[in-house]
Amino acid sequence: MGERPEASSEKHMVKKIPDAPLSQHSAVDLHHGSRTTEQQAPQQFVRLKQFIALMGWSRSTYYNRVQAGLVPAARTNGPRTRGYFASEVVAIQQALMTDPPRSEACPK
Numbered sequence: 001m002g003e004r005p006e007a008s009s010e011k012h013m014v015k016k017i018p019d020a021p022l023s024q025h026s027a028v029d030l031h032h033g034s035r036t037t038e039q040q041a042p043q044q045f046v047r048l049k050q051f052i053a054l055m056g057w058s059r060s061t062y063y064n065r066v067q068a069g070l071v072p073a074a075r076t077n078g079p080r081t082r083g084y085f086a087s088e089v090v091a092i093q094q095a096l097m098t099d100p101p102r103s104e105a106c107p108k
Helices: 005-011 048-055 059-068 086-098
Strands: 027-029 034-036 045-047 075-078 081-085
Touching: 045 048, 045 086, 048 059, 048 081, 048 086, 081 086
Parallel strands: none
Antiparallel strands: 027 034, 045 081, 075 081
16 A cells, blocks of 8 residues: 655655744743833842841831831742842832821821
């Protein structure tokens, strides 16, 4: 029983998929779960101890401000590492500079 010639040639045909340019791929923003169209460069991770020293606070002041909702809680970067990305540190500093202190915001 003879094999059909077109069947054997179909078996070895592979469809080549053209490579898409890198700009069409989108990076995933893990913090927000959304996609962005640009590739994002890795950011420096500022550990919690460095962040507290940068802000000039004590640890208790930091935790009091997190509990009061003035500062977002630090993200985990591993089982024993917490901190912020450098861009988050800048955003926190700018937000604290533009917001009036609590004593001025809530008159008694």
